[in-house]
Amino acid sequence: xxxxxxxxxxxxxxxxxxxxxxxxxxxxxxxxxxxxxxxxxxxxxxxxxxxxxxxxxxxxxxxxxxxxxxxxxxxxxxxxxxxxxxxxxxxxxxxxxxxxxxxxxxxxxxxxx
Amino acid sequence: xxxxxxxxxxxxxxxxxxxxxxxxxxxxxxxxxxxxxxxxxxxxxxxxxxxxxxxxxxxxxxxxxxxxxxxxxxxxxxxxxxxxxxxxxxxxxxxxxxxxxxxxxxxxxxxxxxxxx
Numbered sequence: 001x002x003x004x005x006x007x008x009x010x011x012x013x014x015x016x017x018x019x020x021x022x023x024x025x026x027x028x029x030x031x032x033x034x035x036x037x038x039x040x041x042x043x044x045x046x047x048x049x050x051x052x053x054x055x056x057x058x059x060x061x062x063x064x065x066x067x068x069x070x071x072x073x074x075x076x077x078x079x080x081x082x083x084x085x086x087x088x089x090x091x092x093x094x095x096x097x098x099x100x101x102x103x104x105x106x107x108x109x110x111x112x113x
Numbered sequence: 114x115x116x117x118x119x120x121x122x123x124x125x126x127x128x129x130x131x132x133x134x135x136x137x138x139x140x141x142x143x144x145x146x147x148x149x150x151x152x153x154x155x156x157x158x159x160x161x162x163x164x165x166x167x168x169x170x171x172x173x174x175x176x177x178x179x180x181x182x183x184x185x186x187x188x189x190x191x192x193x194x195x196x197x198x199x200x201x202x203x204x205x206x207x208x209x210x211x212x213x214x215x216x217x218x219x220x221x222x223x224x225x226x227x228x229x230x
Contacts, residue, residue: 033217043204043220056217089156102218104150104158 002026004105006092012111018080021108023092024073032075033102034060034067035091043091049075082112115140115207119221126195127229133180134190134224136205144210147181147188148218153201161203164188166210195228202226 005024013019025032033048047057052069060067064083069075079086089109093102116139126132138147149161164172164181171179176196180189192199205221 042222043218045217045219048217091158093158102160107156107158109156 002103004092004094004103006090006105006108008108009106010109010111012113013082014113015083016081017112018078019082019086019110019112021077021090021092021110023075023077023094023105025075025092025094026103027073029094029096029103030072031095032069033091033093033095034075034077035093037089037091037107038087046077046090079110082110084112086110087112115142115209115219117205117207117219117221119203119205119224121224122222123225123227125227125229126192128195128197130195131191131193132195132226134192134203134205134226136188136190136221138186138188138205138207140186140207140209142209146208146210147179148206148208149177149179149188149190150204150206150220151199151201152204152223153198158204162190192226197228197230200226200228 007022031050034046035043036046037043044059046060047067049069066078089107091107092105095102118137145166147164151159151161162172162174162177164179171181176193178191202223202225204223206218208218
């Protein structure tokens, strides 16, 4: 059963440090999403890509966050510099078409102290 | 912009009983998809059921079924014969079917369901 993988699963870092989260979408999926989940805001879309091109990153703080897809098998989300308010679970999901469902990865729990 | 509202932050049900989770949404779109996702303590987001807005027939998946009322913009989830493993956060989600690039999900805040033995 094909799955989306994310690394690391947990990350604890100090304020000001750079954080990089990685995602491997399901092979053949051409759409990749990054979501952030917090208690206060719930699940929010940060960015999404289709065929490696960014389509919408309006949910992402541009000054410190960046998302890229170096190739079809890897998506990255970087935070530089990190802040305590960035503490959340970050999910990657991939999909193929509107008639398909988004397949979620297990998430990266980020704690910034 | 689309909004999804889940008015029940928490619910509980006895094992083997039936429970219904509510969801309403607001959209001006005519073609869209609705989903229920389950998030157990493991944090994994698991699709429970999906409904295409153009279909009048309510979707069912084993013990899970929906009551889709398009005019009322309501999309409730019914869980029959509740099991302890159903304990989780349940999220209602909306996705417009604009074709092309419009894939993103808009989520409600979630309902925490606890199934009691």
